[in-house]
Amino acid sequence: MLKPRAILTLFILILLLSPLLLPTYQITLLNYIGLYALVVLGLVLLTGVGGMTSFGQAAFVGLGAYASAYLTTTEQLPDWLAWAGHSPWLALLVGIALTAVVALILGALTLRLSGHYLPLGTIAWGISLYYLFGTVEQLGGHTGVSNLPVISLFGIALDKGEKMFYLIWAVLLLAIVITQNLLNSREGRAIRALKGGQLMAEAMGVNTFRSKLVIFLISALFAAVSGWLYAHTQRFINPTPFGLSMGIDYLFMALIGGVASVWGALVGAGVLTMLKQWLQDLLPHLLGSDGQYETIIFGLLIIAVMHRSPGGLWPILMRFIPVKLKSRQLLQEDGPAVRLDQRRPPRQGDLILEAQQVTRRFGGLIANNNMSLQVHAGEIVALIGPNGAGKSTMFNQLSAVDTPTSGEVRFLGQSLKGKSSREVAAMGMSRTFQHVKLLPGMTVLENVAIGAHLRGERGVLSAALRLERAEEQSLLQEARYQLQRVGLGDYLYEEAGSLALGQQRILEIARALCADPCLLLLDEPAAGLRFKEKQALAELLQKLRGEGMAILLVEHDMDFVMGLVDRIVVMEFGEKIAEGLPQDIQTNPAVLEAYLGGAE
Ligand SMILES: Nc1ncnc2c1ncn2[C@@H]1O[C@H](COP(=O)(O)OP(=O)(O)OP(=O)(O)O)[C@@H](O)[C@H]1O
Numbered sequence: 185m186l187k188p189r190a191i192l193t194l195f196i197l198i199l200l201l202s203p204l205l206l207p208t209y210q211i212t213l214l215n216y217i218g219l220y221a222l223v224v225l226g227l228v229l230l231t232g233v234g235g236m237t238s239f240g241q242a243a244f245v246g247l248g249a250y251a252s253a254y255l256t257t258t259e260q261l262p263d264w265l266a267w268a269g270h271s272p273w274l275a276l277l278v279g280i281a282l283t284a285v286v287a288l289i290l291g292a293l294t295l296r297l298s299g300h301y302l303p304l305g306t307i308a309w310g311i312s313l314y315y316l317f318g319t320v321e322q323l324g325g326h327t328g329v330s331n332l333p334v335i336s337l338f339g340i341a342l343d344k345g346e347k348m349f350y351l352i353w354a355v356l357l358l359a360i361v362i363t364q365n366l367l368n369s370r371e372g373r374a375i376r377a378l379k380g381g382q383l384m385a386e387a388m389g390v391n392t393f394r395s396k397l398v399i400f401l402i403s404a405l406f407a408a409v410s411g412w413l414y415a416h417t418q419r420f421i422n423p424t425p426f427g428l429s430m431g432i433d434y435l436f437m438a439l440i441g442g443v444a445s446v447w448g449a450l451v452g453a454g455v456l457t458m459l460k461q462w463l464q465d466l467l468p469h470l471l472g473s474d475g476q477y478e479t480i481i482f483g484l485l486i487i488a489v490m491h492r493s494p495g496g497l498w499p500i501l502m503r504f505i506p507v508k509l510k511s512r513q514l515l516q517e518d519g520p521a522v523r524l525d526q527r528r529p530p531r532q533g534d535l536i537l538e539a540q541q542v543t544r545r546f547g548g549l550i551a552n553n554n555m556s557l558q559v560h561a562g563e564i565v566a567l568i569g570p571n572g573a574g575k576s577t578m579f580n581q582l583s584a585v586d587t588p589t590s591g592e593v594r595f596l597g598q599s600l601k602g603k604s605s606r607e608v609a610a611m612g613m614s615r616t617f618q619h620v621k622l623l624p625g626m627t628v629l630e631n632v633a634i635g636a637h638l639r640g641e642r643g644v645l646s647a648a649l650r651l652e653r654a655e656e657q658s659l660l661q662e663a664r665y666q667l668q669r670v671g672l673g674d675y676l677y678e679e680a681g682s683l684a685l686g687q688q689r690i691l692e693i694a695r696a697l698c699a700d701p702c703l704l705l706l707d708e709p710a711a712g713l714r715f716k717e718k719q720a721l722a723e724l725l726q727k728l729r730g731e732g733m734a735i736l737l738v739e740h741d742m743d744f745v746m747g748l749v750d751r752i753v754v755m756e757f758g759e760k761i762a763e764g765l766p767q768d769i770q771t772n773p774a775v776l777e778a779y780l781g782g783a784e
Pocket residue numbers: 546549550551569570571572573574575576577578618
């Protein structure tokens with residue numbers, strides 16, 4: 185079994201030797217693969233990891249290319265830009281700044297769009313920027329800009345493809361490392377939660393819009409740097425490679441390579457570039473040179489690959505490479521970690537949560553009517569009621585996922601009016617979900633670590649450069665501790681999706697505990713648990729109560745509830761019909777009526 189590091193070293197060695205062994209023509213091809221892969225890497229992050237489809241990446245490539253072309257070839261630059269003239273490196277800085285500004289504006293405008301509107305938005309700005317490149321006179325119109333200077337590095341002029349090769353591939357490898365570092369960090373977990381876990385992530389305190397903007401920005405910057413490298417490799421540019429058709433090609437490369445993997449970017453760029461070249465050489469011999477047959481065959485091949493392997497080629501390739509690159513390796517302890525700071529717990533008996541006459545209407549339907557309840561520190565309260573009684577709706581009002589039509593929820597003395605579920609999480613409320621919400625492909629440990637999101641503060645940059653290792657170790661140690669506490673210590677490195685449903689519910693409790701809350705909202709925690717697991721859960725909740733935690737749970741399992749909780753609030757048709765000690769509720773006629781239809 186080969187170690188990933190050995191494969192990487194071999195790969196770098198082959199790269200280093202390539203310009204010495206391969207003919208120029210092939211080096212040119214490899215340069216293109218490197219340039220494309222850099223753009224596709226951004227798409228893997230944006231589309232594969234973040235779940236946002238962009239057809240407009242080629243426009244960002246154009247921004248990087250044109251910024252540098254303009255600055256390095258224009259004789260008389262405006263005074264305020266003169267400092268950046270004639271040096272490709274300074275032009276790169278300007279290109280990066282320009283792309284960042286454009287990406288932030290476009291991202292702010294389009295990333296809030298949902299469904300098909302986002303891809304349509306990317307097509308719109310992709311086309312707009314393309315026409316801009318062709319229209320602006322200073323950018324050479326459709327003729328383009330020629331005579332770009334060569335890049336010099338440490339006094340060496342990179343005037344040949346063989347020399348640019350080293351720069352292109354070094355930048356690409358650096359970008360891959362940065363991306364991988366980022367994905368294996370606190371910010372990375374938040375980013376990975378974007379696809380399929382946004383509601384959960386927000387409840388854990390993640391600002392999902394910010395995470396989207398971050399990957400949008402990074403992918404735009406990768407594209408712009410690729411554009412800069414392209415411009416100074418070709419030393420001539422025109423708008424053609426920055427149009428929508430290239431934007432679609434980049435997306436295809438990501439899909440073919442494997443949109444969920446960083447290395448898939450390289451595979452996708454490599455396979456598609458080689459294939460296109462090969463078809464362009466081969467088909468004219470077979471079919472004549474009249475039609476663009478390669479485009480048709482190319483399209484059919486893409487459909488075939490997508491059909492056979494929707495995850496792209498990388499997962500197939502991994503089956504043949506004798507290497508086990510599991511996130512386990514990335515999560516190993518570096519040594520003892522500092523324990524995270526803890527919130528000062530409220531005093532036993534303090535009022536933690538209070539709902540005052542909460543009403544929630546959905547059109548004509550009143551899901552919650554005049555509901556009031558209280559939860560104190562060191563108390564377990566159950567919210568019960570028949571199906572459709574309005575318990576989940578109430579939970580959503582209490583955790584600021586939804587806003588009451590009238591009435592008020594107060595948490596730790598503060599009204600939740602106008603607060604987001606993220607802010608409420610930061611105040612110390614943490615929850616689990618009726619329908620388990622976790623990221624099935626991620627390890628149990630990483631899933632739980634998302635709960636500790638608000639307890640870390642190191643940002644994207646330190647994650648990309650691995651400067652946040654101490655904090656990361658503390659976050660993972662906390663996740664490990666909470667998993668051991670709930671009895672899932674043996675499953676740290678399993679994929680969360682492989683756990684039984686009952687264990688997934690327990691995982692959600694560990695995740696909620698990771699946030700160091702003073703109030704736990706548990707939505708049907710015992711559903712799907714076996715008897716022994718229920719006993720263990722009850723013990724855990726009792727222990728937490730002993731430590732002063734306030735717990736509110738919705739539960740259908742009456743045996744579990746009666747033996748555990750201090751007080752019960754019963755709902756029917758959106759209203760509170762009873763409240764009291766378990767033994768009183770068990771004999772309450774209104775409750776018996778609601779549950780058993782009037783049986784005594
Ligand atoms: N977003 C919504 N729009 C319209 N109606 C809704 C919405 N959410 C809930 N309801 C309705 O409100 C009522 C209460 O639903 P809710 O899910 O809160 O009940 P519940 O007590 O949690 O039920 P269960 O035990 O089956 O989960 C139901 O009639 C439901 O159809």
